[in-house]
Amino acid sequence: MAVAAFVAFMLMLAMSTPAASAADESATPSQQGTGSSGVGVTVTDNITDTENLLGDNLGKVSDALSATKKETGVTVRLLYLPKFSEGQDPDQWAANLLKDSNPAPNTVMLAVASEDGNLVVVVSSNSDEWLKRQDTVDSLSQAALNPLTKGDTPDWSGSAIALTDQIKTLHESSSTSRFSNVGIIVFIAALAVLVIAAVVFVVLHRRGKSRADRQLARRERRRSGRRSRATESGADAGSTDKGDSRSDKDSADIQETSSAEDHA
16 A cells, blocks of 8 residues: 655755765664565665654654654654666555554555655565555655645655644544544443343333242132032031921921820
8 A cells, every 4th residue: 555645845855855975875774675575675774764854853753653662562764765676666665665664553655755755654565554554654745745835845854743643633533533433332331131021021020920820820719619518518508408498497387286285
């Protein structure tokens, strides 16, 4: 993922960009050698500035890179060259260079060709999703480009620091978004648990009520049976008493009749 931006400060480069110093000619072989990708330069440190564009602000930029690494876990590499490899697409050239350097996860490289007016931001393929999204790369490219085009002269150190600041901003936004998503997931999970608990409660309540209703019905049936048996027993006792009363009355009538006959 890379975005090449044509820098509008082409006309001022002749005055603002110092020529490569004699010290550059005595640079270490690792800085002047050809990498495995054949792009003409090997990146060994986080900052490669063959044009001395950062000048006295090198320490300030280094501190910004260290702070970004500490706060976000993102490694920032800066590469300043007069020109990129001729005949190659700047995006692809920078992407190949970063890939061949075996970058750590979450590595961002800002590559600037001061004489060509090209600026490229590339992100290692082993980076987190938020960092290697195209909109993130575009945002980082624009952040690095603004200080180079707004003033009378390009602000090279300001460009690098703006890049690191934008990385921090995007990382914070990504973290907030992740926390928000986690919060939503937790809320949904808690809501699901409450719904399940409510359903279980209703089911158990209904089962308990149904069981209680059945027990109550059985008790009522028992009571009804006992009342029915008591009523039947009472009716039988009443019939027996009435029968006895009739028998006693008949016996009394017979006795009275016998007495009357005796007197006659």
